[in-house]
Amino acid sequence: MSDQSRIEPDATAARVALWRALHMQVDQPPHVFADDVGLMLLAPGADWRDRGDMDPQFTRPFRASIVARARFIEELVAEQAGRGVDQYVILGAGLDSFAQRRPEIASGMRVFEIDRPGPQAWKQQRLIELGFGTPAWLRFVPVDFEAGQSWRERLVAAGFDTGKPAIVVSTGVSMYLTHQANAATLHQVAEFAPGSTLAMTFLLPLHLAGPEVRPGLEMAERGARASGTPFLSFFTPQQILAMAHDAGFGQARHVSAAELARRYFADRADGLRPPDNSEELLVASTQPGDRSPASMGD
Numbered sequence: 001m002s003d004q005s006r007i008e009p010d011a012t013a014a015r016v017a018l019w020r021a022l023h024m025q026v027d028q029p030p031h032v033f034a035d036d037v038g039l040m041l042l043a044p045g046a047d048w049r050d051r052g053d054m055d056p057q058f059t060r061p062f063r064a065s066i067v068a069r070a071r072f073i074e075e076l077v078a079e080q081a082g083r084g085v086d087q088y089v090i091l092g093a094g095l096d097s098f099a100q101r102r103p104e105i106a107s108g109m110r111v112f113e114i115d116r117p118g119p120q121a122w123k124q125q126r127l128i129e130l131g132f133g134t135p136a137w138l139r140f141v142p143v144d145f146e147a148g149q150s151w152r153e154r155l156v157a158a159g160f161d162t163g164k165p166a167i168v169v170s171t172g173v174s175m176y177l178t179h180q181a182n183a184a185t186l187h188q189v190a191e192f193a194p195g196s197t198l199a200m201t202f203l204l205p206l207h208l209a210g211p212e213v214r215p216g217l218e219m220a221e222r223g224a225r226a227s228g229t230p231f232l233s234f235f236t237p238q239q240i241l242a243m244a245h246d247a248g249f250g251q252a253r254h255v256s257a258a259e260l261a262r263r264y265f266a267d268r269a270d271g272l273r274p275p276d277n278s279e280e281l282l283v284a285s286t287q288p289g290d291r292s293p294a295s296m297g298d
Helices: 011-026 037-042 060-082 117-129 151-157 179-190 214-226 237-247 257-264
Strands: 087-091 110-115 138-142 167-170 197-203 251-255 279-285
Touching: 011 037, 011 060, 037 117, 060 087, 060 167, 060 197, 060 257, 060 279, 110 117, 110 151, 117 138, 138 151, 179 197, 179 237, 179 279, 237 251, 237 279, 257 279
Parallel strands: 087 110, 087 167, 110 138, 167 197
Antiparallel strands: 197 279, 251 279
């Protein structure tokens, strides 16, 4: 591949992967989520933990939020797979490593990773170089959003069966899209076959964030704006639930940071937990009356 076709992951995707690895290195066990595949893919220098955005204390609440959402998503995927759902779509996959870490589940599904062509080509090559390979059940779906390509059309072309339910996940993406684009995504997933589930993170308005994380969020917002990928959308839980219902979902639940803290951080001696009113989750189903345990919020 040419250098132009293999563009390394953006800074946000790399940071998330490194925070997941950092959790395993600096936080006390039991670890909420174990993932060092992203670290292997990135292969940063030995001094990667000296970066300003890796400071163990400053990044602590954000690190907790990242591993909490990852654990929740993975449990939801495993639950849906156990119910017979065998299509898993990851929007903005970045350095997601489900296929590499959980092949006992992933190999019984078709896993579709949707991302920009350049970073996705880079990831595919790194997976080959590291010996993970790209099994037939892992489908890479490059979508050039700037050229107006439809992710739904590209997904179907990659072998997605529109007549069967799927679980669709979007984490760390909604804040970079306009309200209109987020609504369009919700409408598109709401048209999936009955029994499909969407899990999507959303960022609450920054003024609602607690004092322990607001400076970091404001710094991230400034950095995103300076890099040309500004934060465009913030939602309250009430707003995101209303959007999901308007899009046509039969069930929609808000999963709060408090719920994640109760699930995964109870009785920790180090006090690690995700911050309230920062990034939280929407879980919505296309099938009325379907309320799976993993989708329950407060």
